[in-house]
Amino acid sequence: MDNNKMETGGHGNGGASSGGERKRGIDRVIMLLEALLKRREPARVGDIAKMINAPRSTTYEIVNSLLEAEMLENVGSEGHVYFGRAMHLFGWAYGHHNAHYRRVIENMEAMGAETGETAQLCGLRGNKYVVLDCRDSPGPFRISSDVGVEVPVPWTASGRLLLGHMTDDEIRAFIPREDYRLPDGRVIAESDFLAEIAEARVRGYSETSGLADRFTWCMAAPIPDARGIVSHTLCFVLPVDTPIGRREELLALLRERARSLSLSGN
Amino acid sequence: MDNNKMETGGHGNGGASSGGERKRGIDRVIMLLEALLKRREPARVGDIAKMINAPRSTTYEIVNSLLEAEMLENVGSEGHVYFGRAMHLFGWAYGHHNAHYRRVIENMEAMGAETGETAQLCGLRGNKYVVLDCRDSPGPFRISSDVGVEVPVPWTASGRLLLGHMTDDEIRAFIPREDYRLPDGRVIAESDFLAEIAEARVRGYSETSGLADRFTWCMAAPIPDARGIVSHTLCFVLPVDTPIGRREELLALLRERARSLSLSGN
DNA sequence: GCGATTTGTCTGATATTTCAGACGATATAT
DNA sequence: ATATATCGTCTGAAATATCAGACAAATCGC
Structure with a gap:
């Protein structure tokens, strides 16, 4: 019934795919x-089994191990599970062991706080772009983004x-x-x-x-x-209609901060 | 040599120890x-093998898998590894899926920012107390604490x-x-x-x-x-010599914020 | 209410993964 | 320079973790 497994490339384990191998x-x-990261919300064990193509019995076994280690935790009373506290601690440790990374994050937060705009730290994950951390602008309607969501590189300024x-x-x-095809159907020329x-x-x-969308600069x-x-x-992720003066000001700030965080010569 | 397996209760695997079982x-x-979380710094594969009592060959196998998945990453050029980016993303997802938890963190950060004091969010992990997140006070000499470090419950105010x-x-x-024995050797009476x-x-x-120490309130x-x-x-973690007036003010703020975050009746 | 689906737990067999140990290369110490 | 320890990679063999499937209980759908 299903044959098109066309794994698009992805990082890490790569292949995945295939049916009933052990x-x-x-x-x-x-x-x-x-x-779970892709799905971005709690899932039931049965769903997980489908998502990762594993037998149900095996999935239960694994999920229970991870629950015990608090790497997953139960959410609600319907048997849903999601990331657990241990993950938070591991992630925190990741973000803090390294003085440079910490400085980068602090700078990003400061920039967000000072300007009131959405500031992000971005990087590559495999051949996709991801937001590694962000500081959303305040206010009821804000431009924000989820950390960890993978996006095709050509859709982004950072990607360049x-x-x-x-x-x-x-x-x-x-x-x-x-990945050159934008969400609205247009295609970016590779040469461009x-x-x-x-x-x-x-x-x-x-x-x-x-x-990636019509309303951001x-x-x-x-x-x-x-x-x-x-x-x-x-x-910075700004509303498209941000006046040019403001944009130039923010760009100058952004470049200055990024330069001050550089580890290469100067 | 080692015979006291006295599983103290802890979470997850607890003891570790044991000899050469598969x-x-x-x-x-x-x-x-x-x-790795306990150690709080990058380790070499050989060290890891010792820490977890695993054969070296197995440890290499595992570490390489985790590296590929970016759950670990290489640090420096001496073969050290530590938590990787994927952990950061998983941890972020944990912290954001749940609106209540997010509000709690935001509140904690606001409290830290408003008062300039060290604010923490704490909880239990197994039978130990842990700081789940914190907002350190600014300044060159600051009272701070590491997220994720496990501390005996009786040493802490939160524990009570x-x-x-x-x-x-x-x-x-x-x-x-x-756990009733304090770092300086004194012992808290269970009845107290x-x-x-x-x-x-x-x-x-x-x-x-x-x-837990002599200089904090x-x-x-x-x-x-x-x-x-x-x-x-x-x-709040304050210097011991914080004047009583200030302490009362901070306590009132703390209680008010905590109450506003409560999920139970009122 | 009744059939259909899903959940969570068990079981036994076997395809796999873990393990011990050896190896040469590389670092560290004397 | 020589000896010692550690690193990173392989190998074959044995122990076992994964898997398919069965099961009762719970849940869903109508």
């Missing part, structure tokens, strides 16, 4: 957690910076063709994309608008790591 | 992550609230004897501890000083869950 517990755990260290051929190999990456590299920033500035590779970016 | 991959993963739903016998069974829990329950807050207020059980507390 799989290792660890791999199932990894798939389970990633599936994050690929800056690759050659054109590498980029061509890296980005799946379908490559040109924009080159331009972002020399300018030291990138701006886009009307790509995104600006991103690179935070190169010690080797000079842009592993993270700092961004 | 263990399941999942369990090894859980032990590995908890060991978090056990409020238990009977004396349950508490006696729950808290290991050795029980009395303080009862007192905290009727007063609706708890204060301690000079327990801690105050905690309960956040009951829907069943009325105090699953979390909000705390």
Whole structure:
């Protein structure tokens, strides 16, 4: 009945797919957690079994182990489970062990607080763009985004910076063709994309608008790591109609902060 | 050499120890992550193998799987590994799926920002107290604490609230004897501890000083869950010499905020 | 109310994964 | 420079964790 497993590429375990092979517990755990992350809401064991293509009995076994370790926890009274407290602690440890990363986050939060705009820290996860952390603008109607949701790289301003260290051929190999198709159906020409990456590299920033959606203006500035590779970016996500003066002001702030966080020479 | 397996109650696997039995991959993963959390810094594979009592070859296998999934990541160039980005994303998802938890965190941050004091969100993890999140006071010398570090319950103000739903016998069974011994060698009498829990329950807050260390004054207020059980507390950690007027002011704020976050009746 | 689906738990068999140990290469110490 | 310890990778064999399926109880749908 179902044959089109067309795994689009994804990072990490890659393949997944396939039907009834016996799989290792660890791999199932990894798939389970990633599936929950994608789904972004609690799931029942039966659903999880389907999501990761595992036998129900095995899934129960695994889920129970993870529950006991508090890596998952029960949500509600309908047998739903979601990430548990242990995950919070592990994640916190990740975010704090590294003084540089901590400074980056603090800066992002400060920028958000000072300007009242939505500020984000972004990076690559596999061949997708993800928001690693964010500081949403206040107010009843706000532009916000979920941390951890994977988005095709060509849809984003940050993406143009994050690929800056690759050659054109590498980029061509890296980005799946379908990722050039925007949500509204338009398709970005690969050559344009490559040109924009080159331009972002020399300018030291990138701006886009009307790509992933119609109502945002995104600006991103690179935070190169010690080797000079842009592993993270700092961004503002503004309403499209933000006046140009304000935009220039914010861009200047963004670039200055990102530069101060750079680990490469200067 | 080691014979006291006295499972003290703790959560999850607890003891670790034991000799050369064959263990399941999942369990090894859980032990590995908890060991890394306790250690609070990157470790080499060889060290990890020792920490979790696993054969080296197995440990390599597991670590490599987790690295590929970005649940761990390489740190430095000496073969150290620590939590990876995926953990950050999972932890973020944990912290945001639940509107109530999100409100609690926001409140804690606001309290920290408004007062300039160290504010914490605390809870139980197994039979130990842990800081679940915190907002450290600014300034060059600050009182701060690490999220996720487990501390004996009797050393803390929050602990006296978090056990409020238990009977004396349950508490006696729950808290290991050795947890009544403070870092400086003094021992809290069990009867005193029980009395303080009862007192905290009727007063609706708890204060301690000079327990876990000599220089802090801690105050905690309960956040009951829907069943009325105090699953979390909000705390301030102040310098001991904070004047009483200021302390009262902060305590009032703390109690008011905690009450507003309560899920039980009112 | 009754049939259909789903849930959570068990069981036994076997395909797999863990484990011990060996190996050369690399670091650390004397 | 030589000895010692550790690193990272492989291998075969044995122990066992995963799997399919059965089951009763709970839930759903109408």
